[in-house]
Amino acid sequence: MDMLIAWLVRTIAFGTIIMYGALGETLTEKGGNLNLGVPGIMYLGGFSGFAGAYLYEISVANPNMVLAAVIALVCGISASMLGGLIYSFLTITLRANQNVTGLALSIFGKGVANFFGAYMLNGKIATQTNVYHVFHANIPALAKIPFIGPVLFGHGFMVYAAIILAILMNHFLKRTRAGLNLRAVGENTATADASGVNVMRYKYLATCIGAGISGLGGFCYVLDYNNGIWATTDQIEALGWLAVALVIFSTWKPLSAIWGSYLFGLLYWLYQFLPSILGLTVSSQFTDLVQMTPYVVTIVVLSITSIRKKRENQPPAALGLAYFREDR
């Protein structure tokens, strides 16, 4: 039973990371921009959040932890949005190729995070900020309820914020005029332009805000999931690609991203918990094959949606294409 609880808790914490990544990327892709820089943006968000809190903590005698958390959030989100801005300027204004620009941003973001991270580490293997206590804070009375307490109420606020964000984004995309316009831009840019939608503004805002949200994924990884510990890492890159996979898996629907992210988390941690729950010992070579399942499942979903051709499950039609009004 304890194992099952631990598994579910890990699942939800892990799922939250890629849910943020996927929600941001969904918003970006709805505007027609395929940003393959998600891993880089998550690096920027995670590292800047950590750096903000860490620098504040060591420079003040009695750091206020709530203030530290706010500083971390502001730093993390703005750094991610800056990454998104570089991408937007190159792909929207200068019409550079989106795939290549995204990959370059992934290289750049990883470089920035690990390069400046090495300064913070100052020769150590890892270093920690105490701000994670804020991100772990929960309501003790609820969290103590057996079983459902730790699973449903034992998390910090970022977990619940992600779910609320997904619901809000679903409402925005489906029920508001701005959301409708954004989808029009992503489906048929020229038509949206002709009907008076400011294509540039929508694309810029969707991509930059999307990047800010994606960056929160990296932020959660470092400050919540990893207990505020920064170490030079390649791990965030894999999480970023998993977030891109989740966008496809959820067929560009924020609400599906909620359960999709938890399913990915469940599958990701399956190798550690299921064998011990069942009392089996499994050699390490099988854990890799189990970790492969999220990607295989995503490929299956992608193939099936393209075979069935249901219109509501397709990628935005103008995804990946640069727009120039005078092109015919």
Next chain:
Amino acid sequence: MSNHANHAVHEPFVRVVKRDRIRFSGKVVIRLVAILLALLVDALFILCVTGLNPISVYTTMFDGTFGTMRRFVTSLRDWAPLLLIGIALAPAFMMRFWNIGAEGQVLMGAMGTALVMVYGAPVMSTPVLFICMFVSAVVLGALWGLIPAAFKAKFGTNETLFTLMMNYVAIKIVSSFYNKWRGTASALGKLNKATEAGWFPKMNILGVNASYGITVIVTVIMVFLMYAYLKYTKQGYEIAVVGESVNTARYAGINVGKVIVRTMLISGALCGFTGFLVVAGSDQTISATTAGGNGFTAIIVAWLAKFNTFYMVLISFLLTFLDKGATQIASSYANLNDYAADIIKGIILFFILGSEFFIHYNLVFRGKKKEG
């Protein structure tokens, strides 16, 4: 009144006009300016962050590749696979098929090679062993390219996302075998260490004894072969037509699905071949990092070179040079580390990508007379 008329015609401060064509020298100048600007920004970054003299840092970087003959030859080892993957991607990209799966295709090639090295070495003679390693690598690489291509051709499945996911399937398969072969050891050492079966023989390149000589030679040959294939063959022409417009291709009687599948078989097979060269030539072992991100970097190489394999030689060398240079400065200066390479590379790529705009478009400022 004339004043009024001027106001009625609202002219934006700057507008963008598509260029008809641009001279070769114009392209070269724009790209050079972009790289110089990027180096300037990188210099500022080095100066502001570390307080080091950028010129001396750049000199140290230069030494990373050209300091000694051994360093130069080691650079060739890293440069060849990157270039070869770029060459492998060229036909796919020319067809506007976004093969983001080179990393996985290379890994599957490496996997095929390693499988034969482990299980085939005891029972095969040397020539048979090498042939089997080669075939196994090419077949697995091609298979990894074929699956997304078949879905694209038949159902129109988005190939960017499909190939991207295939990378991670390949990575996990390789790590699974890595862990199986590693057993209880902390890392998998060189395969067939005692017999050296399936290792390329060492040869002398520029005074340095290295086993990756074959890799470098084959890569150089492929530069010419792929250039000729794309430029002078019927198949190359078909690829170009499909890339320009699928509808035109259909109208001209080209079987688009067949071209997609055939081209991706070539692209995947070449990636798999790269995996073979890396495992047999330079690594003699395998891990999930055998492709080392080259599969992704090569996408940038192939795109920036606009499918011209000779430009790829330059761009891939520039990127290898930056990597080697960054390793060199990391060991020379205490307050710089390896990841500086990623930042410097990122900035240079941003500038080159941005400069493409000025090759395709012209800026017209307000008040400037229209050219006849």
